[in-house]
Amino acid sequence: MPQSLHGRIRIPGDKSISHRGIMLGSIARGMTELFGFLDGADCRSSIACFRQLGVDIIQDGDHIRILGGGLHGLQQPKEILNVGNSGTTARLMSGILAGQSFPSSLTGDASIQRRPMTRIIDPLHAMGARIRSRRDDGCAPLDIEPSALRGIDYLSPLASAQVKSSVLLAGLYAQGKTSVTEPAKSRDHSERMLRAFGADLIEDGLTVSISPNPDLTGQKIHVPGDISSAAYWIAAASIIPGSEIIIENVNINPTRDGILHIARAMGADIEEINPHTVSQEPVADLFVRSAELHGTRVDGPIIPRLIDEIPVIALMAACAEGETTIADAHELRVKESDRIESMVKNLSAMGVSVTGTDDGMVICGGASLRGADIVTCHDHRIAMTFAVASLLADGPVHLDDPDCVSVSYPGFYRSLQLLLGQ
Ligand SMILES: O=C(O)C1=C[C@@H](OP(=O)(O)O)[C@@H](O)[C@H](O)C1
Numbered sequence: 027m028p029q030s031l032h033g034r035i036r037i038p039g040d041k042s043i044s045h046r047g048i049m050l051g052s053i054a055r056g057m058t059e060l061f062g063f064l065d066g067a068d069c070r071s072s073i074a075c076f077r078q079l080g081v082d083i084i085q086d087g088d089h090i091r092i093l094g095g096g097l098h099g100l101q102q103p104k105e106i107l108n109v110g111n112s113g114t115t116a117r118l119m120s121g122i123l124a125g126q127s128f129p130s131s132l133t134g135d136a137s138i139q140r141r142p143m144t145r146i147i148d149p150l151h152a153m154g155a156r157i158r159s160r161r162d163d164g165c166a167p168l169d170i171e172p173s174a175l176r177g178i179d180y181l182s183p184l185a186s187a188q189v190k191s192s193v194l195l196a197g198l199y200a201q202g203k204t205s206v207t208e209p210a211k212s213r214d215h216s217e218r219m220l221r222a223f224g225a226d227l228i229e230d231g232l233t234v235s236i237s238p239n240p241d242l243t244g245q246k247i248h249v250p251g252d253i254s255s256a257a258y259w260i261a262a263a264s265i266i267p268g269s270e271i272i273i274e275n276v277n278i279n280p281t282r283d284g285i286l287h288i289a290r291a292m293g294a295d296i297e298e299i300n301p302h303t304v305s306q307e308p309v310a311d312l313f314v315r316s317a318e319l320h321g322t323r324v325d326g327p328i329i330p331r332l333i334d335e336i337p338v339i340a341l342m343a344a345c346a347e348g349e350t351t352i353a354d355a356h357e358l359r360v361k362e363s364d365r366i367e368s369m370v371k372n373l374s375a376m377g378v379s380v381t382g383t384d385d386g387m388v389i390c391g392g393a394s395l396r397g398a399d400i401v402t403c404h405d406h407r408i409a410m411t412f413a414v415a416s417l418l419a420d421g422p423v424h425l426d427d428p429d430c431v432s433v434s435y436p437g438f439y440r441s442l443q444l445l446l447g448q
Pocket residue numbers: 041042043114185186187188189191212213333334357
């Protein structure tokens with residue numbers, strides 16, 4: 027019988043909001059303070075890049091102070107900017123760099139150098155940017171030359187907050203208005219934060235428009251807890267009989283709350299307590315009790331609202347009664363790893379009957395999980411998913427790179443021990 031989870035837990039700050047806080051604080055005028063910042067490897071990469079761009083950023087744990095010099099206050103970096111493992115840093119920062127009066131280059135780790143950048147290069151080109159993939163393969167390293175930008179109306183083929191945000195940030199430096207229309211709503215943290223910093227931004231359904239600003243103004247931002255990190259505890263507490271936990275201070279932004287909808291559709295028992303707003307973002311504590319789960323269908327416009335949670339949703343599906351189909355999630359193939367392949371391979375190794383499809387997977391629930399050697403592909407979400415799976419396995423589960431969790435959740439294993447009462 028697996029050991030149940032109990033107690034209250036506070037999860038680290040939201041990764042998307044932490045990145046945006048560093049970036050907007052760096053191009054705003056005056057002091058920005060971030061409280062509850064995610065001190066994980068990805069957000070540290072954003073700090074390192076903007077320091078290289080001449081911004082004074084002081085970090086004291088999860089408290090950050092940024093002295094921004096305004097939209098044109100960045101300086102030419104002496105060396106190539108290194109985004110590490112962070113796609114968000116690469117794509118959003120490219121939008122800012124495209125509008126600068128100096129050249130710059132950026133690269134990242136092996137995973138970043140495989141992830142597609144044409145999705146931002148194309149719209150930035152249409153705005154007049156001079157940005158090219160050094161190896162001509164559509165991936166980083168990217169070289170960016172100064173040029174005058176003009177506003178465009180961009181019809182994005184993808185529901186991607188990174189693409190949307192990159193174009194909107196470039197729009198701050200463009201002549202005229204820039205708008206982005208997406209096929210489905212992606213996370214809207216950039217829109218909320220840009221507005222708080224004083225940007226001239228309008229939202230109309232799936233279209234967001236921004237006009238160039240004379241300047242943004244530094245802000246104090248309280249970063250709420252990351253629902254993508256809460257997802258592991260939602261899943262673990264739901265699956266393991268007898269569990270009862272409270273996850274404090276979780277961002278429940280409707281563009282991010284897909285996991286709550288899908289978990290409830292599977293029968294999960296999740297109560298939202300004390301809902302309130304913090305720095306333009308809706309927040310609540312989540313009371314999660316174990317429940318009998320059953321299979322469901324995960325597809326359509328909810329996909330961008332839970333894209334990073336699909337690995338752990340697939341694990342919930344493996345432990346539920348009946349079949350679950352995940353579709354319309356082709357984007358999983360271009361994350362830190364090919365997450366469809368990673369999930370199919372590792373769930374199969376644990377004895378789950380799962381079939382990968384082009385844009386998702388079909389999972390037969392109800393199997394008992396056996397011990398296995400897990401290939402994480404250095405992907406933090408795969409590592410955390412199988413650390414949760416290990417609680418249910420009837421034999422030892424070995425992760426080849428357990429430490430990669432520090433990309434988004436440095437205290438993950440400590441939190442797990444706490445919830446297990448160890
Ligand atoms: O904008 C963001 O902060 C993010 C957007 C999503 O990526 P896409 O924009 O590629 O969908 C998500 O997967 C990533 O973890 C963070």
